[in-house]
Amino acid sequence: MAERRVDHLIVGGGAAGAACAEELRASDGAASILLVGREPDAPYERPPASKGYLRGESSREDALLQPPDFWAAQRIELLTRTSVMKLDTDARTARLSTKEEVGYGSLLLATGANVRRLRVPGAELEGIHYLRALGNADAIRADAAQAERVVLIGGSYIACEVAASLTELGKQCTLVMQEAAPLSSGFGATAGAYFAGVLAAHGVECVTSDGLARFEGDERVGRVVTEGGRELDADMVVMGTGAQPDVMLARAAGLELGETGGVRCDASLATSAPGVWAAGDVCEYDSVLHGRRLRVEHFEVARSQGRAAARSMLGEGRPYDEVPYFWADLADWCTLEYVGPAASWDQEELRGSVEAGEFSIFYGSEGHVVAALSVGRPEDLDEARRLIAGG
Numbered sequence: 260m261a262e263r264r265v266d267h268l269i270v271g272g273g274a275a276g277a278a279c280a281e282e283l284r285a286s287d288g289a290a291s292i293l294l295v296g297r298e299p300d301a302p303y304e305r306p307p308a309s310k311g312y313l314r315g316e317s318s319r320e321d322a323l324l325q326p327p328d329f330w331a332a333q334r335i336e337l338l339t340r341t342s343v344m345k346l347d348t349d350a351r352t353a354r355l356s357t358k359e360e361v362g363y364g365s366l367l368l369a370t371g372a373n374v375r376r377l378r379v380p381g382a383e384l385e386g387i388h389y390l391r392a393l394g395n396a397d398a399i400r401a402d403a404a405q406a407e408r409v410v411l412i413g414g415s416y417i418a419c420e421v422a423a424s425l426t427e428l429g430k431q432c433t434l435v436m437q438e439a440a441p442l443s444s445g446f447g448a449t450a451g452a453y454f455a456g457v458l459a460a461h462g463v464e465c466v467t468s469d470g471l472a473r474f475e476g477d478e479r480v481g482r483v484v485t486e487g488g489r490e491l492d493a494d495m496v497v498m499g500t501g502a503q504p505d506v507m508l509a510r511a512a513g514l515e516l517g518e519t520g521g522v523r524c525d526a527s528l529a530t531s532a533p534g535v536w537a538a539g540d541v542c543e544y545d546s547v548l549h550g551r552r553l554r555v556e557h558f559e560v561a562r563s564q565g566r567a568a569a570r571s572m573l574g575e576g577r578p579y580d581e582v583p584y585f586w587a588d589l590a591d592w593c594t595l596e597y598v599g600p601a602a603s604w605d606q607e608e609l610r611g612s613v614e615a616g617e618f619s620i621f622y623g624s625e626g627h628v629v630a631a632l633s634v635g636r637p638e639d640l641d642e643a644r645r646l647i648a649g650g
Contacts, residue, residue, distance in 0.1 A: 261352045261362030265336075267572060268353060268361060270343045270402040270508065271369030273305070274558050275539030276326050278565030279572075280335045281369045286573055293361065297342045298392060299329060309420040310588055314427055315385040315400060315489050316620040319393060345492075346512040348532035365422035365534050367508060368522060369565065372502035372556060377412070386495045390417055391502070393593060399497060400427075401564030402590040405588055406494035407431055409485045411469050415445070416587050418499025419454065422463050423590035425497075433464040433491055437485065441465060445600070446632050450620055453613050453634070466491070480492045504541040517543030521554040526578035527571045528564060536571055538564035547578045547649060555600060557585035582644045583635015598643050599630025611636050619643075 267290055269276045269282050280294045293349050296302065304324040311317040314593075320327070330337040333650060345354040352362050357395040374389040376382070388399045399421070403409065411418040414436025424433040431520070438444050441458060443451025457466055474496065483491040506519045515531035517523040521543030528536045530543055539543075539561035543554040560583045566580045586596045593616060606623035617635035621628055621643060630645030 261350075261360045263359075263363075265293040266364035267292045267367070268363035268365075269294045269367045269369060270346075270353070271367075271370060271371055271539065272298060272302050272337070273371050273539060273561065274302065274324070275369035275371075275542075275561040275565035275568070276367065277302035279358060279369065279538060280330075280568035281325075281333075283572065284333050286569065286575070293363075294330070294335055295338045295341050295343055295355065296354075297340065297396075299340050300336060300393060301325070301330065301339060302429045303393065305392075307418055308393055310424060310590075312393060313396045313400055313421065313424045322393060339475045343508055346508055348514070348535055350510055351534060361377060363534075364521060365536070366634070367565070367568050367572065368514075368530065368535060368537040368541060369539045369561070370505040370508060370541050371601055372504050374498070375503050377471060377498065377500055379471055379473050381476065381480065384474050384476045384480040385478055386476075386480040387474065387498065389498045389500075390421060390498065397460055399495075399552075400428075402495050403428060403430055408436040408494050409433070409497065410435060410491050410493040410495075411497045411499055412436075412483075413499030413501070414441045414443070414465075414467070415499060415501065416442075417501075418460065419496050419499070419589060420587060421472055421499065422458065423588075423592060426461055426463055426549070426591045431435075431462070432506040433466060433493075434458070435466045435469060435471060435485055435489075436493070437468065437470050439468050441467075442595075446595075446620070447604075447607060447622075449607065449609065449613065450632055453616075453618075454589070454593075454595075457589060457616075461590075461592060479593075502540065504543075504554070509537075509541070510588075517554065519543055519552070519554045520614055523552075527576040528568045528579055529576075529579045530573060535566040539567040544579060547580050548603075551602065553583075553600075555585075557583070559583075561584050570636075580648070581634045582647050584640070584644075593634055595634045596637055598640050598647065600611065601630035604629055608640060613641065621646075 440451030609616035619639035
């Protein structure tokens with residue numbers, strides 16, 4: 260028997276869970292809402308962890324999505340440092356890490372993602388960092404204070420953003436990536452060449468088309484060896500090797516999983532279990548815009564899906580049809596914005612000037628616009644949204 264019951268239980272204290280709680284309260288002033296998060300902090304923005312917060316330019320409180328007293332004032336019960344250990348979707352109960360059993364009317368699963376750890380020789384050495392939470396950023400900043408040479412593994416957002424931030428802190432950074440150019444796997448060769456140039460202009464070295472073989476050192480990492488035999492001295496390492504959706508709770512509860520490893524959802528973000536929805540990094544949904552199953556990992560998308568899931572939980576839902584949008588900063592060197600995403604494309608249309616650092620690339624597939632990247636031309640994204648939404 261559940262010890263108590265709430266109208267809405269939100270599992271996950273990140274961007275999706277927080278947005279869902281806010282939307283539920285805005286639409287229903289009387290409902291009981293319980294927001295459970297495993298991190299020690301109240302819901303916060305993750306992007307600063309690789310940017311301003313990592314560089315020490317902003318505080319922990321600056322990263323919070325809401326002021327500390329917001330949740331109590333809105334009568335949203337927030338439990339930090341708390342996990343849901345077991346979910347019974349038939350009985351509609353959840354067992355918390357505090358040993359309490361809570362019954363619920365509706366539930367949002369927003370458990371986010373975990374970093375993808377590489378199992379290579381030397382991976383257990385000290386001085387090797389992964390970045391997902393503010394606490395990881397604290398550890399990286401503290402370690403970097405004593406480091407000169409930093410090697411970053413990966414060619415996507417986290418590795419590039421952290422390289423930019425640590426370079427701003429005076430560190431000598433080298434990126435090791437399997438891609439032919441940074442960020443090229445998602446944006447293509449033209450954009451990849453531009454971002455490689457931006458990084459190089461600020462002193463970041465890129466070792467491309469090469470993988471990680473091993474780490475060397477005694478107790479602490481001192482060298483990175485690539486699959487191609489390149490040896491790079493390193494005082495510390497930051498791994499930007501991606502993330503994978505945290506579906507441990509969902510799998511144990513018998514929820515259906517999708518093709519990309521997320522929780523399978525319909526177009527309104529409902530899972531295979533009655534009364535359970537999903538949002539954020541863990542949500543793999545039927546996209547009415549893209550005509551395929553989609554899972555997008557980004558703070559802006561998580562917030563948008565959290566609000567949409569709340570409306571569905573209140574019986575007001577409709578197909579989630581927002582065009583996913585996200586952005587990334589390389590320090591103050593450049594900002595990229597993107598709408599899509601494109602699974603693949605066979606056409607590119609360049610607007611503006613790559614040399615001037617103000618350009619957009621429209622990506623097409625079978626005669627339809629499927630995505631667009633913008634650097635310094637945000638107005639182009641409005642047109643891209645219209646074209647994507649209109650098919």
